[in-house]
Amino acid sequence: MGDGTGDQIIISNSFNYTYHNKGKYKITQTLHSLGGCVTSDTQIVNVYGNLNNIATNQPIVTIDNNDRVLTYWYKNTDAVNYDLYKSVNHGDLNFYQTQNDTFFTDSVNNDIYRNTYQYAVKLTDQCNQKSSLSISETSILLQGENNHNVYSTLNWNRNNVAGFNYIYDISKWRNYDSSIINNVYTNDYSDDDFYSDSSIKTCYRVSTKQRYGINISSNEVCIDYEPYVIIPTWYDITIYPAGVPVKAFYFKDYTVEIFDLIGRKIFEGNKIDHWNGGDYYTQYFIYRVNGTSKENMAFRQTGKILLVK
Numbered sequence: 001m002g003d004g005t006g007d008q009i010i011i012s013n014s015f016n017y018t019y020h021n022k023g024k025y026k027i028t029q030t031l032h033s034l035g036g037c038v039t040s041d042t043q044i045v046n047v048y049g050n051l052n053n054i055a056t057n058q059p060i061v062t063i064d065n066n067d068r069v070l071t072y073w074y075k076n077t078d079a080v081n082y083d084l085y086k087s088v089n090h091g092d093l094n095f096y097q098t099q100n101d102t103f104f105t106d107s108v109n110n111d112i113y114r115n116t117y118q119y120a121v122k123l124t125d126q127c128n129q130k131s132s133l134s135i136s137e138t139s140i141l142l143q144g145e146n147n148h149n150v151y152s153t154l155n156w157n158r159n160n161v162a163g164f165n166y167i168y169d170i171s172k173w174r175n176y177d178s179s180i181i182n183n184v185y186t187n188d189y190s191d192d193d194f195y196s197d198s199s200i201k202t203c204y205r206v207s208t209k210q211r212y213g214i215n216i217s218s219n220e221v222c223i224d225y226e227p228y229v230i231i232p233t234w235y236d237i238t239i240y241p242a243g244v245p246v247k248a249f250y251f252k253d254y255t256v257e258i259f260d261l262i263g264r265k266i267f268e269g270n271k272i273d274h275w276n277g278g279d280y281y282t283q284y285f286i287y288r289v290n291g292t293s294k295e296n297m298a299f300r301q302t303g304k305i306l307l308v309k
Contacts, residue, residue, distance in 0.1 A: 118139075
């Protein structure tokens with residue numbers, strides 16, 4: 001039968017034979033008539049594999065150029081084409097297209113900053129048999145927030161693959177300064193080293209290795225700095241006799257006004273830390289900050305401070 005099993009003697013008009021391995025087999029059929037005549041013919045038989053076992057064809061999904069999703073998977077020698085399935089934001093996986101290539105570029109433009117994209121594949125062989133749907137893979141959506149320049153908060157979706165725990169690295173850069181935060185085991189991160197006087201924003205990208213060791217990356221997120229003044233909610237002159245301790249971020253210039261609770265202005269200047277309460281005793285005051293950011297944007301901030309004497 002071409003697979004090393006030897007001759008099969010069949011006294012019948014037809015017969016069945018099962019091959020246990022895929023491959024190309026040469027079958028020679030010999031016919032013996034009752035009158036002693038012998039004839040033979042040869043046929044090449046191609047046996048294809050079972051397409052149901054396609055775990056290695058889980059797609060690899062990564063973000064490229066911050067505006068498109070690249071999806072690719074390993075070539076299966078038994079497949080003649082591939083059915084690609086897609087969903088957005090973990091909806092139902094629906095058939096998207098049939099293709100011969102083992103890669104797909106999905107141009108999503110600015111939607112890359114607000115959506116996740118999930119892909120899976122089915123294989124079709126020369127006998128038009130289709131495999132089961134592969135394990136799906138999802139793009140990494142990175143989002144970030146500025147917390148008054150004190151720190152940034154990053155969060156991203158965790159890829160859900162049974163039995164595999166992802167470990168993430170975070171690339172960080174501003175101007176010409178770059179660094180990598182390694183071995184993050186969660187899908188969020190707070191960066192206390194977010195703000196820099198020498199820049200206008202800090203940028204991030206998350207990456208990890210897919211379960212087969214291939215590196216995959218998220219979109220890039222750049223978080224702009226914002227003008228902000230940190231003024232304490234209470235001020236004790238015995239602790240800070242020189243004046244109110246203040247931190248000002250991302251200002252070109254600013255002034256501070258302080259009012260008592262009936263609206264009288266009792267202080268104005270560009271350095272609130274020069275004000276130590278004057279002749280006033282323990283009570284609440286209202287402050288108002290007026291300023292211009294480094295990008296020449298007008299800014300106003302108000303709040304309340306308790307003077308303790």
